[in-house]
Structures are given as structure tokens and as C-alpha cells.
Amino acid sequence: MASNPPAPPAPFVPSTEPFGFAGRRTDEGPWEEWNPTEDSLAPVRGRHRVAKQRGGGLARSSTVLGVGVIAAVGAGGMASANTGKPPVSISMPDLASVAHVFGGSEAPKGSATALSDVATTSEGTARGAGEALRDRIMAQAESQQVQIDGKSQAATEAALAKQIDDAAAKAEKEAATKAAAAKEKAEAAAKKAAEAVKLAELAKQFQLPVVSYTITGTFGQAGSMWSSGYHTGLDFAAPTGTLIKAIHSGTITQAGWAGAYGYRTILTLDDGTELWFCHQSSISVSVGQKVGTGDVIGRIGATGNVTGPHLHLEVHPDGQATGIDPLPWLRSKGLNP
Incomplete structure (x- = not known):
């Protein structure tokens, strides 16, 4: 890398001036004021540092460096030159030029304002x-x-x-x-x-066989007085001689003595159901006779195995030997004993 040739050594002469200034010396060469401008400083890219000057630049003279130090001290208020000579005129570099040197854009007037703007911009x-x-x-x-x-x-x-x-x-x-x-x-x-x-x-x-009566025995009652061990019919108690009437129209198939039943009349209906009227005192019809509903077929008595005058009524569907409960059958025909 090129550099300035070294200056010839100068004889040492003690200075009597403050800060080491004793006026101009012939071995220092011509003295000139340094006023850097935007045109004189080329922009530097990268980090903020000043490039070395080639030939007669900023680093050529120690006097120029001393002038820069004095200017900095004078600007900070830390020291001042107190000589008998008039103060040396020093020009401060333009802020825009300095910003240009350090790679920044042109700053507005006033360095404090520019820095605050940068901080504000970053913060924003x-x-x-x-x-x-x-x-x-x-x-x-x-x-x-x-x-x-x-x-x-x-x-x-x-x-x-x-x-x-x-x-x-x-x-x-x-x-x-x-x-x-x-x-x-x-x-x-x-x-x-x-x-x-x-x-x-x-x-x-259909009609009930007796008009005025009292029910004294119902179907299924148990007792020793009945040969089967239970009552097989429905008893209508009434005075002897009370009329017994045909419940429905049909044919007389039996009329006469029947042992424990006494005098009995059997009326067979058209559907084959047999109605037994037992313990009569007298019979008013004969076998093969056709009767209608309400016709008199005999009278109440106490013949056969009885304890008093009454009509013992039995119902045998289809002529079966074993009879059914006469009470439900009568009710199914619209009668309510």
C-alpha cells in the first residue's frame, strides 16, 4: 500500500508557547486550514470509519491532527487556548458531510435532532x-x-x-x-x-221362571244334603203353589218323578240346552208339548230332597249330564235374578 514519504527529522527546539505552539516553522511546510466538504469526502461503505488519504490528505500533517484535537476540546468546553495571539480560525465540518462520510443519509439540521429522529424511527x-x-x-x-x-x-x-x-x-x-x-x-x-x-x-x-222369590241357594255350595257334595243349581224360594213359567220357547222332553229332584219338568230349547225345573208340587205340561216364553209349566212345591218349598233350576248345555251355573247363563239372556 502506498504511503507518504517520511518527513526529514527536524532539530528539537524547546517551545515557550502554550500547548507546544511556537509559531510557524520552516520545516513543517506550508500551513493551510482544513475545511472538508461533501464533495471532498467520498462515501464510505460498510463500517463507520474514515479511509486513509493518499498524498496531502488528513493524515499528512501532524499539525492538522493537532488542530482537530484543539477544535474538539474547544467545542466540548474542556480547554481553551490562552495565548497572546489571536485565536486560530477553525471551521467545523458540515453535519451533512459527516453523515455522508459515515454512510448515513443526509441528516436534517442539528445533530441532536437527527439522532433522536433515528431512535424515533427505530422505535416506530x-x-x-x-x-x-x-x-x-x-x-x-x-x-x-x-x-x-x-x-x-x-x-x-x-x-x-x-x-x-x-x-x-x-x-x-x-x-x-x-x-x-x-x-x-x-x-x-x-x-x-x-x-x-x-x-x-x-x-x-226370555223371562225369569218366578215373579216373586228369594234366592236361597247358589251353584257350587258345599254340603252333605246334596248327593254330589255340592249344590248343582239355583234355588228360588217361594210359597207352595207359586206359578212356574217357561223361561224361553221350546219342547217338553221330560215331565214326572225324578227321585231326589221330586217332580221335575225338562224344557229343551232350540239350541239343545236343557232347563230342569225340580221339586214341583204339580206339573202342568206333558212330554212333546211346545211351549212359549212365559207359559205356565207347573207350581212350586217341596217334593224330593228338600227342606222347604222352592224351585231348583239347573242348566245343561247340549243335554250334558253335568250342569253349569244358572246365574251367569240367565244374565247372558238379559235376565238379572
């Missing part, structure tokens, strides 16, 4: 980046919250829809159950009404 840039990051985070959080709210709302709507469907299904089922119950009830009522009509019609065809 950092604050802007932080705000942008915060805005992005807030936007993401809001987006996630919207998604969560949407999912929650969808789940709520689905649950509500399910509740509505369940309630509708339950209401429909209850309505169907009520309708079925109402229909069943209506059918039962209609059936009952039809049965009542039928019984009313039957009641015109």
Missing part, C-alpha cells in the same frame, strides 16, 4: 412490527374463536333439533296411544251398547 419501526404481530395474533384468535363459536352453535342447534324431533316423536306416540285408547274405548262402548240392545231383545224372548 419496532412498535409497528409489534402492532402488526399483535394484530395478526388477535386476528387468528378471533378466527379460532369464530370457528369454536360456529362449532358450538352447530352442536347446540343439532342438540335442539334432536330435542325437537324427540319431542315430536313422543307427542306423536302419545297421540297415537291416546287415539288407540279412544278407539278401543269407543269400540268397547259400541260393543256394550250392541250387547245391551241384544239383551233387550233377548229379554223379550
Whole structure:
């Protein structure tokens, strides 16, 4: 690298001037004031340092360096030259030029203002980046919250829809159950009404064998007085001689003495059911005779195995030897003993 040739050594002469200045010396060469300008300093890239000058530059003279030190001390208020000579005029470099040398852009007037602007700009840039990051985070959080709210709302709507469907299904089922119950009830009522009509019609065809009576024995009663061990019919107690009438129209198939039954008359209906009228005091019909409902067939008595006058009535469906309970059968015909 090229450099300035060394200056010839100068004889040492003690100085009597303050700060080592004794006026101009011939061996120092011509003295000139250094006033750097923007055009005289080339921009430096990279780190902030001043490049070496080639030939007659800033580093050529120690006197120029001393002048720079004096200028710095004088500007900081740390020292001042107190000589008898007038002060040396020193020009401060332009701030714009200095900024240009150190790689910065042109600064506005006033170094303090420029530095504060740089700090403010950096702080503003950092604050802007932080705000942008915060805005992005807030936007993401809001987006996630919207998604969560949407999912929650969808789940709520689905649950509500399910509740509505369940309630509708339950209401429909209850309505169907009520309708079925109402229909069943209506059918039962209609059936009952039809049965009542039928019984009313039957009641015109059937009648009780005795008009005035007292029920003294029912079917199935246990006792030693009956040969079978239980009562096989329905007893209508009434005074001797009370008229016995035909319950329904039919044919007399038997009339006469029957041992423990005393005098007995058997009336066979058109469907084959046999009605036995027992313990009569007298018989008013004969075998093979056709009778109608309400016709007199005999009178109450106390013949056979009895303890008092009464009509013992038995019902034998299809002529069976074993009879059934006469009470339900009479009720099925519209009669209520």
C-alpha cells in the first residue's frame, strides 16, 4: 500500500508557547486550514470509519491532527487556548458531510435532532412490527374463536333439533296411544251398547221362571244334603203353589218323578240346552208339548230332597249330564235374578 514519504527529522527546539505552539516553522511546510466538504469526502461503505488519504490528505500533517484535537476540546468546553495571539480560525465540518462520510443519509439540521429522529424511527419501526404481530395474533384468535363459536352453535342447534324431533316423536306416540285408547274405548262402548240392545231383545224372548222369590241357594255350595257334595243349581224360594213359567220357547222332553229332584219338568230349547225345573208340587205340561216364553209349566212345591218349598233350576248345555251355573247363563239372556 502506498504511503507518504517520511518527513526529514527536524532539530528539537524547546517551545515557550502554550500547548507546544511556537509559531510557524520552516520545516513543517506550508500551513493551510482544513475545511472538508461533501464533495471532498467520498462515501464510505460498510463500517463507520474514515479511509486513509493518499498524498496531502488528513493524515499528512501532524499539525492538522493537532488542530482537530484543539477544535474538539474547544467545542466540548474542556480547554481553551490562552495565548497572546489571536485565536486560530477553525471551521467545523458540515453535519451533512459527516453523515455522508459515515454512510448515513443526509441528516436534517442539528445533530441532536437527527439522532433522536433515528431512535424515533427505530422505535416506530419496532412498535409497528409489534402492532402488526399483535394484530395478526388477535386476528387468528378471533378466527379460532369464530370457528369454536360456529362449532358450538352447530352442536347446540343439532342438540335442539334432536330435542325437537324427540319431542315430536313422543307427542306423536302419545297421540297415537291416546287415539288407540279412544278407539278401543269407543269400540268397547259400541260393543256394550250392541250387547245391551241384544239383551233387550233377548229379554223379550226370555223371562225369569218366578215373579216373586228369594234366592236361597247358589251353584257350587258345599254340603252333605246334596248327593254330589255340592249344590248343582239355583234355588228360588217361594210359597207352595207359586206359578212356574217357561223361561224361553221350546219342547217338553221330560215331565214326572225324578227321585231326589221330586217332580221335575225338562224344557229343551232350540239350541239343545236343557232347563230342569225340580221339586214341583204339580206339573202342568206333558212330554212333546211346545211351549212359549212365559207359559205356565207347573207350581212350586217341596217334593224330593228338600227342606222347604222352592224351585231348583239347573242348566245343561247340549243335554250334558253335568250342569253349569244358572246365574251367569240367565244374565247372558238379559235376565238379572
